[in-house]
Amino acid sequence: MERRWLVxxxxxxMLLFTVVPLALIFYFAFTVKGTYxxxxxxxxxxxxxxxxxxxxxxxxxxxxxxxxxxxIGYPMAMILATCRVKYRNMLVVITxxxxxxxxLLRTYAWMTLLEKKGLINTVLSFFNIAPLQLLYTDGxxxxxxxxxxxxxxxxxxYSVLMKMDRSLLEAAGDLGADAWxxxxxxxxxxxxxxxxxxxxxxxxxxxxxxxISRLLGGGQxxxxxxxxxxQFLAIGDWNFGSALSVLMMILIIxxxxxxxxxxxxxNGGMLL
Amino acid sequence: xxxxxxxxxxxxxxxxxxxxxFILIVFSFNDSKSRAAWGGFTLRWYEELFSxxxxxxxxxxxxxxxxxxxxxxxxxxTLAAFAMHKDMRQWEKKIVMNLTYLPILNPDIVTGIxxxxxxxxxxxxxxxxxxLLAHTIFNVPYVILTVLPKLKxxxxxxxxxxxxxxxxxxxAFRKIVLPExxxxxxxxxxxxxTLSIDDFVISFFTTGSGVNNLSILxxxxxxxxxxxxxxxxxxxxxxxxxxxxxxxxxxxxxEKKQKHA
Numbered sequence: 070m071e072r073r074w075l076v077x078x079x080x081x082x083m084l085l086f087t088v089v090p091l092a093l094i095f096y097f098a099f100t101v102k103g104t105y106x107x108x109x110x111x112x113x114x115x116x117x118x119x120x121x122x123x124x125x126x127x128x129x130x131x132x133x134x135x136x137x138x139x140x141i142g143y144p145m146a147m148i149l150a151t152c153r154v155k156y157r158n159m160l161v162v163i164t165x166x167x168x169x170x171x172x173l174l175r176t177y178a179w180m181t182l183l184e185k186k187g188l189i190n191t192v193l194s195f196f197n198i199a200p201l202q203l204l205y206t207d208g209x210x211x212x213x214x215x216x217x218x219x220x221x222x223x224x225x226x227y228s229v230l231m232k233m234d235r236s237l238l239e240a241a242g243d244l245g246a247d248a249w250x251x252x253x254x255x256x257x258x259x260x261x262x263x264x265x266x267x268x269x270x271x272x273x274x275x276x277x278x279x280x281i282s283r284l285l286g287g288g289q290x291x292x293x294x295x296x297x298x299x300q301f302l303a304i305g306d307w308n309f310g311s312a313l314s315v316l317m318m319i320l321i322i323x324x325x326x327x328x329x330x331x332x333x334x335x336n337g338g339m340l341l
Numbered sequence: 342x343x344x345x346x347x348x349x350x351x352x353x354x355x356x357x358x359x360x361x362x363f364i365l366i367v368f369s370f371n372d373s374k375s376r377a378a379w380g381g382f383t384l385r386w387y388e389e390l391f392s393x394x395x396x397x398x399x400x401x402x403x404x405x406x407x408x409x410x411x412x413x414x415x416x417x418x419t420l421a422a423f424a425m426h427k428d429m430r431q432w433e434k435k436i437v438m439n440l441t442y443l444p445i446l447n448p449d450i451v452t453g454i455x456x457x458x459x460x461x462x463x464x465x466x467x468x469x470x471x472x473l474l475a476h477t478i479f480n481v482p483y484v485i486l487t488v489l490p491k492l493k494x495x496x497x498x499x500x501x502x503x504x505x506x507x508x509x510x511x512x513a514f515r516k517i518v519l520p521e522x523x524x525x526x527x528x529x530x531x532x533x534x535t536l537s538i539d540d541f542v543i544s545f546f547t548t549g550s551g552v553n554n555l556s557i558l559x560x561x562x563x564x565x566x567x568x569x570x571x572x573x574x575x576x577x578x579x580x581x582x583x584x585x586x587x588x589x590x591x592x593x594x595x596e597k598k599q600k601h602a
């Protein structure tokens with residue numbers, strides 16, 4: 070116990086910079102503006118139909134983009150995991166590089182592609198197709214989410230597949246399973262932890278984003294992240310903003326709980 | 342047939358990931374404000390970029406904060422990792438680990454507003470100082486999580502052997518412990534540096550008016566619409582990232598080769 074004193078500064082650090090800030094959100098969420106009086110009004114207002122609708126829309130878009138990332142990303146993860154060792158590292162690096170590019174620039178890139186006089190519409194006009202409204206739609210926001218978060222789905226699945234014991238597949242083959250059966254019964258169940266990790270890593274930033282929705286959805290487009298951002302930076306109603314944040318955190322905890330419950334079920338199924 | 346399918350799928354995904362960036366780069370050399378028609382080659386957007394003091398200020402802020410917050414977070418995180426490794430009871434460790442993970446699991450927007458509330462609550466002036474503090478705060482957990490595994494791998498008996506052979510604790514620490522865990526510390530520092538450069542959301546909430554980093558500046562420019570200088574900026578940033586990543590990759594594979602040898 071010679072260096073016991075070293076522990077306390079970090080305890081204080083965490084208390085000050087992790088616990089207190091979160092406690093402040095709860096404090097503001099449950100008090101009347103400018104006073105110390107307890108109230109449930111902010112939470113009630115945040116749970117009113119207008120904002121629940123926004124919340125639902127955010128969850129829906131995030132869920133759809135998560136599912137799209139899964140469908141698109143899973144085959145890619147399999148290709149990476151099963152390709153020849155010689156190419157593997159390079160292919161993984163190529164998959165990662167866009168992730169290192171500034172998030173805003175990646176989103177901005179789609180603005181230039183999707184806008185009215187953008188490249189896609191110009192190409193379409195060569196085929197005599199009238200310009201489409203691509204930017205500032207649900208589709209554009211979805212596309213932005215999938216584009217930005219796809220690597221977050223590919224990488225965890227890839228790393229789980231890499232750790233998988235290949236002899237299991239040989240065993241399945243020896244026991245007469247065809248490729249599809251051994252995928253369905255062996256590979257896929259074993260890769261589920263990676264799938265859940267990927268889903269979490271896509272869903273979380275997607276459901277809380279306000280950047281993608283602002284740039285690709287337009288100024289009037291509202292996800293829960295936009296509403297919170299507005300309350301804090303434009304309107305300055307921290308109490309209501311905090312209440313919305315508390316609601317969003319509850320929602321995230323619920324979805325994480327659901328996901329980890331499925332995860333356990335998945336493992337349980339595997340044991341049988 | 343399977344091979345053909347695999348190759349075309351890979352090509353398709355890579356095209357999806359890279360085409361937007363590629364088009365951004367091409368149009369940064371376009372001598373016309375249009376985003377669809379080619380008006381000839383030019384470097385004027387780059388000239389505009391380098392004569393735009395707001396952008397240069399933002400680059401300067403971004404780099405300063407990235408370096409300083411990485412250094413601070415590395416020092417604090419490494420010390421914290423040592424403390425967590427050595428001197429904690431089981432239940433204490435569990436709480437501390439969970440609290441360390443919490444900021445990583447928390448959505449950025451929640452971290453951002455919670456820190457903003459804290460800074461305003463203690464009447465701190467929002468600006469470069471609060472930005473630096475915020476970046477240090479969100480970097481510390483990442484340093485801890487890269488240093489801690491190295492400490493766990495470290496064989497304590499080596500340190501004790503050094504002491505038995507007459508080394509002073511600080512000498513043994515410098516000569517035995519530090520070289521073993523240094524890769525973890527360096528990785529943590531690099532991680533912190535890149536996270537700081539890349540951060541937008543937390544910076545957005547914890548900065549004051551008039552103080553921009555690159556991400557904040559890009560956001561406010563993009564919100565106003567599209568401008569070719571952003572393309573030029575993207576091109577340069579993409580090149581920097583590419584070079585950095587290749588260098589890091591070489592470093593990592595070099596380490597692996599050394600271990601095998």
